[in-house]
Amino acid sequence: MENLIDDLKLSLHKGFIDRSLVHQGHHVPKLLINNEEENVLSTVIDELQKCQSFMISVAFITESGLASLKAHLYDLAQKGVKGKILTSNYLGFNTPKMYEELLKLDNVEVRLTEVPGFHAKGYIFEHDQFSSLIVGSSNLTSNALKVNYEHNILFSTHQNGDLVHRVKHQFNELWNQSTSLTPEWIAEYRKIYEPQTVKDIFAESRLQTNLIHRVDEAVQIQPNLMQVEALKSLKEVRAQGEDKALIISATGTGKTIMSALDVRQAEPKRFLFVVHSETILNDAMKAYQKVLATEPTSAFGKLSGTHKDINAKYLFATVQTLSKEAIYHQFDPTTFDYIVFDEAHRSAADTYQRIFHYFQPKFMLGMTATPERTDDLNIFEQFDYNVAYEIRLQKALESEILCPFHYFGVSDYIQDGISVDDNSQLRYLTSEERVKYILDRTDYYGYSGDTLKGLIFVSRKNEAVELAEKLTNHGIATVALTGSDSQQRRNEVIQQLKDGDINYIITVDLFNEGIDIPEINQVVMLRGTQSSIIFVQQLGRGLRKSANKDYVTVIDFIGNYKNNYLIPIALSGDHSHNKDNYRKFLTDNAPLKGVSTINFEEVAKNKVFESIQSATLNEMKMIVEAYQNVKNRIGSIPTLMDFIEQNSIDPAVLLSKFANYEEFLEKKVHKQKRITEDASKNLTFMSKELVQGLKSSDYMTIELLVEQDESFDSLVQKLQEKDSGISEADVRTSLRVLDQSFLKAGLDKQYGPPIINIRQNGKYIGLSEQFKNNLENDVFRTHFEDLMQLSHYKHLNDYHNSNRLVLYHKYSRKDFLRIMNWEKDESSTVYGYKQKYQTLPIFITYHKKEDISETTAYEDEFLNQDELKWFTRSNRSLKSPEVKNVIHHQALNTPIYIFVKKEDADGKNFYYLGNAHYMKDSAQDAKMPEGKNVVTMHLAMETPVRDDVYRYLVEK
Structure with missing residues (x-):
């Protein structure tokens, strides 16, 4: 309780009194707007996913706005979290069908107020000891939550606070005077409902395409x-x-x-x-x-x-x-x-x-x-x-040329603990239980418009035929079309769907392209994703604009398919094969611009995560295919930068498989050596140590030395003229990397001799003679210039042109040591943490392997987004000098840096979550399961961990 009150005081002090405060607390008031970087919907979803209950009071709700929350409300229902929505029929804005959609929310009670001029826009989220509120201009509509110019304030208050007491009192008073939403109320409302003229005008404006x-x-x-x-x-x-x-x-x-x-x-x-x-x-x-x-x-x-x-x-x-x-x-x-x-x-x-x-x-x-x-x-x-x-x-989509969509990744039917996979038998795919489950999920997520006109993709012809029969028996008129049907038959069935005589067409891959049915308002995917191209083609069947819909619902039933990792590739359009990109896409609440949304039920999302973790995205076949696609596009052998410019595979993925790009070309393209062994090793050094773009001083130093030799002082001056963020210490570290004195011993076998020489204690710094000779070779020179350009690009885009740690970027232990200018690469001795050079990095793998040794099974955990319970290594006590140094780190002017990765499958890189400091009197002696001593303590994060990153790391 005391910690919460202190945190609220800090947050409110920063928000209302002094914005220069460094430690802001977790509850700083925040302005919520819609722009390129953020939107209101993301915060609403974040608050829903953290709350114990919620209350929403809004005048206007659209089907599309409600759809953007449905998957999250479903997950809350599974956790037993309930909520209330208070709305009205003010101005006749809300449609009867929208009210019907509200009735589908099992964990949400809905009431209607008849207060004249009801125009409220408030969201209340209840937590254990505090409440969060969003108050401002955003109704529960897609445009208000993602696109429109809106002003809303997010703030938090203790449960005993007067403001939240008044807000909840007003809500409850109005709630108690309101009418419960029922099918009977909707039936009466439908009799008097008339679409507003202004809405018709807006609907027409949405159909500007080819008007x-x-x-x-x-x-x-x-x-x-x-x-x-x-x-x-x-x-x-x-x-x-x-x-x-x-x-x-x-x-x-x-x-x-x-x-x-x-x-x-x-x-x-x-x-x-x-x-x-x-x-x-x-x-x-x-x-x-x-x-x-x-x-x-x-x-x-x-x-x-x-x-x-x-x-x-x-x-x-x-x-x-x-x-x-x-x-x-x-x-x-x-x-x-x-x-x-x-x-x-x-x-x-x-x-x-x-x-x-x-x-x-x-x-x-x-x-x-x-x-x-x-x-x-x-x-x-x-x-x-x-x-x-x-x-x-x-x-x-961003340009509003296509019809917006709401994508829902839902878990496929699970029977006896087994979900659909690539080998499921037909009797299981078309079982009565699975059919009922499909109907339940498609009904819950619904469709835009008055009549369901959907397209279902399955994996087998006999599955299409049997499912069509069973859906029809359940009152959903459905016809199966396969490759064996004549063109005349296809045309007849398509017209039946357009006319509303049937609700679904089920097919395998027949309608991947070339079929124009603008009326489709629901696309259902009942098969594994075999190709990102086919996925987008099938999704595209519903994206043509039509007067009968405001958006299209896409429902993807995700089973235990090996290729589930293709889903984020298809939806994002990101073909980098960079696993971190796809993980980030899945945790982002608003990855698409415009009103379209991408939503995953939690179980389904975990299946996609598992697929990403287990997929080998640097397989030779994938790399060769990416190379051929880029080569086809530009008509020549691509450079590494060409892969980026053509939205293809991330060069880092290619370089994880080969020592350098020329090695790939020698083995897969030219079938002969074009440069010397030492030249190839130099390219390997640049590909492994520089191309990441970690610090601008690394690659800029080489570029200057290509022009002429430099002294240390002149080098520093010229580098700082190019980038004022470069320090003298950065230059010294870069020189130690380039002459390999920073690196572990023995790497010369892989990297060749150093590419620079430093003489007379820094008076003369220049390229090695061998490296100069290598640059005379046109093949080597082309690769060198490509690597320098790629280093520039990576530094600018991945590190935001900064030579310091960037919040939420991923780093290895070695990366940290280079950025902080340690003398040598001691990453192999850092393990969980190491205090040196007035820095204290802590590296945490949040979810440990089950078979990990009990002596290293530290139970580090976030108690919340700005407080971390941390364990020292074993055989330590409060009297240990190492522990005392951590406790007194602020007095010793030794910042603590927190790095966390979800699990070992994430690789060697950790998310940088910012700095932390020791919380007074929190250190305690404790014992590990096998009896060895350890010290636990609480660390306060200077910046609360961002919602999406926090959820990704903490949730199993």
């Missing part, structure tokens, strides 16, 4: 962001004399309309559109007719199995028909001025190749959402490496 306006009897298309930027780029490509270009654009962004707009601006005499499906052909021709509305209907024709309009000015052809020699030979190769290849990634097929190489248009455009294919054809080479424009899923 058609009538102006002077002609149809005009209002281009979206992608279309505007792509059209400008295509015009520039043609102006430069290029005759081919590739557009890479996420599914649903409007590639077909964009191509039609470009045809309109290019004004070809004859035009050809090549597509693989007659359904898409029909849709494409209709889109072109809208854009080219001044052209007569007779100008448009089809070339397919049933149509042969070969003289049409604008010809739309299926590849199956056009690729027949008897057909395409009816055309002169120069007949068409402009040719568009839809789904251009298919162009590896012989049918496409025959068309591609026969015709000789003035301009050829390829369009695709997924250019990274595993076949032998290089689509980038096919279009002369002219990527005119590229927009992927994340940017398209």
Whole structure:
């Protein structure tokens, strides 16, 4: 109790009296806003996940806003945490369907007030001895929680505080006078409910994409962001004399309309559109007719199995028909001025190749959402490496080109302790228990709009057929479509879904691409993720905007699949294969910009974490595939920086497998040695010690020495002119790294001789003769410049251009010693902690292995986000000099640095959580399980551990 009161005093003092206080406590008042770095939703979720109960009082709630909390409310229900929501029907804003969604929350009681002008916006979170409150401008809507300009204040108060007493008193008084939400109340409300005109206007504004306006009897298309930027780029490509270009654009962004707009601006005499499906052909021709509305209907024709309009000015052809020699030979190769290849990634097929190489248009455009294919054809080479424009899923969502989505990763059905995996039998996948579970979860997460129109992906054809039958028997009209169904049958079923005659189509991989059903408002994934490309394709089936929905619900049933690690790769668009990136993505409450959200139920999230931990993301096959993809994109052997610029594998992953990049190229590409053994060792040294970008003085020193020799004083002066954050001690450490005196003995066998020479006590510092000779080799020089550029990039992006420790970044023991300018690499003797050079780093593995020795099974634990219970090593007592030094560390001017990793599977790097200090009178003698003495003490964190990092580290 006393600690809490002291903490609240500190927090309030900093928040309301003196912002210069260093130790702020855990309850500092905070302004909550929506911007690039943060949003209100993240804090609401953080507070929900920590509280013992909650009360929300808001006037306006949308289905989308509620959806962004549903997974978290479900997890709270599993923990027995309950809450109350008080709302109203003020201005008729809240829809009847939203109220129905509220009734699905088992652990939330909802009431409605009839107080005139109810416009409250408050969130109260109850804890053991205190309450946290969010008060301000944000209703429970997606826009208010993530996008709109909002002002809210988060603050905490002791349970005995007058303010929280008044707030809760007012809530409870209003609550007791309010009406419980029931199905009967909703039925009566539905009778009088009328959508507000202002909401209709907002709904229309959300459908700006490809909106058609009538102006002077002609149809005009209002281009979206992608279309505007792509059209400008295509015009520039043609102006430069290029005759081919590739557009890479996420599914649903409007590639077909964009191509039609470009045809309109290019004004070809004859035009050809090549597509693989007659359904898409029909849709494409209709889109072109809208854009080219001044052209007569007779100008448009089809070339397919049933149509042969070969003289049409604008010809739309299926590849199956056009690729027949008897057909395409009816055309002169120069007949068409402009040719568009839809789904251009298919162009590896012989049918496409025959068309591609026969015709000789003035301009050829390829369009695709997924250019990274595993076949032998290089689509980038096919279009002369002219990527005119590229927009992927994340940017398209941010730009509001696509319909927002709420993704829910839910645990698949568990029976007798066993979850679905890659080897599950059909009878288990289609059991009555699993069907009921699927219906329960899909109903809970719901859909936007009045009628369910969903698409379900499964892994087997017989599973699709049997599930369709069972869902239909449960009153959810469902049809299975497989590859054996005719095109006519597919078209009929798709139309049934659009018309609302059925609720679901179940398929395997039939609808991965090329199917345009904007009405889809729920996508259900009942299979393991085999490819991030296919995952995004299937997710994209619901992302086209439509008047019948405000968002699409994506429900991913996550079983014990080995490839679960592909989920964060697909959702983030991050192909770095960096495990830390994916762990961070899973702990981030708001990884996507805009109103879209990504949510995992706790059990499902743990399955993804386990998959990431066990996955080998530096397998040779993955590295070679990443290399080939980047090479295909740029048309030449990539540098390490090219991997970053092309959003590919993190160079650190590649370098974890090979001593240096040239070694990879020698073994996998050139099949011969191009540099000497010593040169290769020098590259290994730079790849292992410098490319991390830990300190700018490391790589900047080499760059200066390449130009000329320096004295120590001149070197310091020049480095500080380039980076004022560099100290003289930093320069000395960098020189010890470069001449290898900092490093462990024996590394010269791996690194070769030092790359610099220091003579006459620092009067002369220069490159070694061998290193100078290596730089004369063009291959070596290219690698050297690439590594220097990569070091710059890493320092700027990973360390925020700082030469000091960065909060929540990950470091090894050796990294700490370098940053703090220790004389030698003593990382092997640091173990859990070591006091030296007026620094005291503490390294903690939070979850120990079960088979760890009892003598080292220290039970270090966070008591809360700003207090750590810590154990010294064994055979220590309060009388030990080492322990006394820790207790008196402040008087000795020895800061304590806290580093924590979740478990050994996280690797050798630890999160830097900031500095801590000893809490007075907390040290106690204790005994380990096997009887050895140890001292425990409490350490206060100077900065409370950030919510997402804290949860990740502490939760098992």
